Amino acid sequence: MARIVQKYGGTSVGDVDRIKNVAGRIKAARDAGNELVVVVSARAGVTNELIARAKALCPLPSERELDQLLAIGEQETIALTAMALHGIGVRAVSYTGAQAGIFTDKVHTKAKIRTINAAPLEKDLADGNVIIVAGFQGINDDGQVTTLGRGGSDLTAIALAAAIQADKCEIYTDVDGVYTADPRVVPAARKLPEISYDEMLELASLGSKVMQTRSVEFAAKYGVVFEVRSSFNQNPGTIVKQEVAYMEKVVVRGVAVDKDQAKVVVSSIADKPGTAARVFRALAEANINVDMIVQNVGRGGLANLSFTVPLSEKDRAVAALAPALRETGGEVAFDERIAKLSVVGVGMRTHSGVAATLFDALARAGINLELISTSEIKISVVIAKDRADEAARAAHAAFGLDAGA
């Protein structure tokens, strides 16, 4: 008998029939003799509907009231999932975040979990119940409902798995697992049986969209091993854990492409201490995520600064840069026709030549590199957006990731 935490996302519990499907999966795991705690999200679409209603009443709704409102999405699915289990003869009890003892700080709409009091849940587990817990929500010391922000239900599952020392944590979603590349772009992409926290973090932050980085960070901190898999089939997924055994040859775990980036070039600014700081402080104060910073010193003591920002933040970046550039001088240019391609793998730490292999593969495909940045387990390059898919396939093949390779 194992103690398992399962988490089902909004698509998996999107309607009555899908909730029945989830109940069937839970029953199978229970019938196999396991203890089960199941975290569910709101039905897909419900949260957006509620936000639309809120904004129709108040353009900038109070965050406390927004939490009070959004928490009902998950409260609906926990009750319905428990009922679906009762309907097929499985004993189950639903828990809101507050009832599950998930205590958070007081930061509404993006609260952090402070502690979990799992005593009532342990008692119901010992009585033979499946426990259905509302994801994404908690309660603060004042008895007010809080929500955990994007990816909050994954976080609930991983935090509960840590609190009750679960043997397994299964994150059910609408994808099969983590792939070496996006299969829609790279047909030869393969599903990874295992991946390390660090690699998963790089892939998550590079837009592979399987999970938010904070849940992976939390799992790494508490050593929670989890599996990402699909609720729509029985395929094994990808196990995410600290150390991954793999063949010596595999230095790159996956290739990620992010097309939602813009390149910013600030040219002809004074090359003196404090200039770059002034530019990036202006962006930081506007909460704009900047990546891949490269500085070149050009002719006449003037420097060029290049970096990428998320496409959605481009207009805010323009506005934030204007006053800074009045002080530092210089001009700003944007290029939206770029993409960021990254190769990720903990194996890079001990293997040289990864950069050379990547650059060589792209050169052979005739793809120009506009910016380059590297970390211990990642190399990213900015390339033309219209060549990105081709570049991904070339890199995937070059690192021996293609199926059958």
Place this chain on the structure above:
Amino acid sequence: MARIVQKYGGTSVGDVDRIKNVAGRIKAARDAGNELVVVVSARAGVTNELIARAKALCPLPSERELDQLLAIGEQETIALTAMALHGIGVRAVSYTGAQAGIFTDKVHTKAKIRTINAAPLEKDLADGNVIIVAGFQGINDDGQVTTLGRGGSDLTAIALAAAIQADKCEIYTDVDGVYTADPRVVPAARKLPEISYDEMLELASLGSKVMQTRSVEFAAKYGVVFEVRSSFNQNPGTIVKQEVAYMEKVVVRGVAVDKDQAKVVVSSIADKPGTAARVFRALAEANINVDMIVQNVGRGGLANLSFTVPLSEKDRAVAALAPALRETGGEVAFDERIAKLSVVGVGMRTHSGVAATLFDALARAGINLELISTSEIKISVVIAKDRADEAARAAHAAFGLDAGA
């Protein structure tokens, strides 16, 4: 400055525009310098939608889970109403039943309020906030969500008014107040400025449908004076209280017609002790509401028992009576073509001749009386359903209730 509890029903908060309308009314009362606690129901239709979803998953859903599910209807409207107030510059805080300290017993789906801890609410009131409380729900000592059953939001408002010693309690609904008769049947019906708890109870139980009897009983027990009025206009409503000042002539307060009744005649049963008891015990065990019982002794030591049951319970009454009649002998006949007409008024207590006036008015209209029953403040008669409206108009006129009379 007065302390006011207002309650808005599901139709009054049915959509975003109606919630805005309610927020405007709350703002007007607040701007007039009043302290306000506002109880809201779920949006009209939401509760039925949730029940339908539940039944699709489990034909007989667990009552604990049903409460967990249904509570979200009100939790949505409290947050939206608070946001609507923020949108027009009114400070407001929403409270679930649990947050409002409404502690109930453990009977899910029809819990009774045991106590209210209004301390947090008093603090927010003192800070100048309008308090928006979820109707219909509470929490039990185990931290589980409970709901109060039909008419539960009215009960929440009246119990809160008692707990915080409100000066006024206003029940906003989709009718203007309590009328001397249904205006659709009796065009000359008038709205009553005041009515006593006892009269309101008789009218409520007679299907005037303005409020459930339990809320009126609770108000009577704790002396909570409340006003029933419309959220869609500014007309004064009907004030419900212990003693009502009225002109000496007014002995009858209103005329009610209930067409959802069936007459049952059990004929030719043995006229001996225990026979009637056997019949009614069978009905009581099936939880069937019986009213207007009349027994006649006929020829040959055989008796006839007549009574009324709600039309919706007719089939269950048939099933419940069958085994009893095998013991007592006798035959059963049903008549669905009847209606119950009642005249109600505390003035009857000290005025004789009310029955005579009623019977005379009906006789002059050529309407036959099938059953008669009387209480201290009510006289009810069973008549043919197709003559009921005409009978109501005749009785209304006979007791001087017609507008302009």
